Amino acid sequence: MQFIDGGVTAPEGFTANGMLCGIKAGRTKNDTALIYSEKPCTAAGVFTQNRVKAESVKLTKKHLENGKAQAVIANSGNANACTGAQGAENALRMAKAAAGVLGISPEDVVVCSTGVIGQQLPVEVIEKNIQTLKDGLSKKGHAEARTAIMTTDTHYKECAVETEIGGKKVRIGAMCKGSGMIHINLGTMLSFMTTDCAISSAMLEKALRMSIEGTYNCVSVDGDTSTNDTLTILANGMAGNAEIVSEGKDFDAFYEALNAINTQMAKKIAGDGEGATRLIECNVSGACDVPTARRLAKSVISSSLVKAAFFGKDANWGRILCAMGYSGEQFTPETTTVAFESAEGAQRTGFTDFVGEQTGKKTSITVFENGVPLNFDEDLAKKILSEDEVVINVTLKDGNACGTAWGCDLTYDYVKINGDYRT
Known part of the structure; x- marks a missing residue:
């Protein structure tokens, strides 16, 4: 196993992009990210244990009930939390906008938001720019996407590893944001993982939940568990390995690589806590x-x-x-x-x-x-x-x-x- 460049686009079949849509006045860096797999994926996620959950969290939990997804759309500058029925509709509109330009079902879109709580998301600016966001999808787009999810972060946070499973080269990539309101409990800030490994959704979720206990769940910046904490992983199987459907040597190799990434991402979040010097x-x-x-x-x-x-x-x-x-x-x-x-x-x-x-x-x-x-x-x-x-x-x-x-x-x-x- 070795660390490589590329973040969420390091695995085969994944592209990404990010751009400034204008969600929050005065912001000058990207605020909306899109990640897409050219093939449908098995998927899993873990979410905040805060009883107050953002509308994007509620929607994404529903979308991942079948263990399938193909794209992620995420925004910063607005958390879409405590926003009621209109907030729920805005989250769904994000999913529909991404699905429309990608030619997939809205139910196959992971939706995430981060930023200020209690303000309605101006979803129309995302809808206005979604075609441009989609047209810019590329293997190099991880660099645009990783900045689009940042709020008070001082650095982008991404990582990727390459390992061998069943005689095939397998890659896992990740990007996340997190600087404040961080006291992780069965979730993380916003973290998106991609892999070209062939693995069932059940085993994907098992590996994810096993890994977070000693990585993301061992991080605290300020003792506050966010309303928006979400960690998702999409696996498109394009590495060509025999699908992992049970525990064994291949599952152990996948878990080792996944855990290596999660450990580094957890440390990056902790070290970039708001105002932190060490x-x-x-x-x-x-x-x-x-x-x-x-x-x-x-x-x-x-x-x-x-x-x-x-x-x-x-x-x-x-x-x-x-x-x-x-x-x-x-x-x-x-x-x-x-x-x-x-x-x-x-x-x-x-x-x-x-x-x-x-x-x-x-x-x-x-x-x-x-x-x-x-x-x-x-x-x-x-x-x-x-x-x-x-x-x-x-x-x-x-x-x-x-x-x-x-x-x-x-x-x-x-x-x-x-x-x-x-x-």
Whole structure:
């Protein structure tokens, strides 16, 4: 398996495009994206667990009930959430507009929206420009599409991998947006995945749900679960491998590639949190089971006090223990150890490469050991916490399970961004 270029158009048979339709006044970058497969696809999706769901989420859940899709249309600048019957009609009009120019059924179109909640979507500007959007579909169009779904994101987020399944070259591509209102729970921000693998919709959904538990669901920027969280994947089978219809060697290979992409995308979202200056990774080892390890790690990176301490480069390990303590998970504080680690020159979100690995010299400092605070070098700790990527390593003695979660620091700019987001 290797990381490659191309995002959602890396797999065979997929094209994409993005353009500025004028959904939100003053926006100068693309605001509407279209992804299309030349062949019908098996499809799966996971969605927000927020009881308040955007109209696009409701429609897409309905469209994916049969496990089939062929296109995605997504807009930014307007969430089409809490918009009632008119909002529902506008979401359907988006599907019909895309279907009309592509020559497919509206039920085979995934519809997604992101942006301001509670304002009616000016769907007519999408309808006016849909033919131009369709005419621009191309293999290079992933570059236009990836910017069209951005809101407060400072960087586009995309990834693609190539692997071998059943003797055939198989590719998986992805693009997503996510910067604020992020506390993922069985979904993600807006994330779109494509693959040319031949795989049944049931196995596609199984792989997707298995993967998100240790990737997207282990991300938190600000503790807010969005009304619009949607992750979908379309598989057109054009790689020519024998269709994956059950677990086994081929399913495992597909899952490994899918999970590799989702891990990188999760880190990119966490590192690009609104106003963030650093990516925080929390690794918990020695837990009684994997779900416990993951929930402990997520409790740490979700803590506003932990986030604020990392913004201030303050090695306040007490806040980490506190966050673990109120998580509701079982662990033994008296045998817990906490250390901080970073690498010199690490890229915060890995935007300059696909893997985002720390390549500089790693430095670590233990601040709490076996339930006892240590006298540690505060200057060294501050240096470690000053890098763009900082790791919290929590070692327990309650079992052999491990889990990881990703977040970011909490800065003054987060308040500035969200204080007047609507107006």
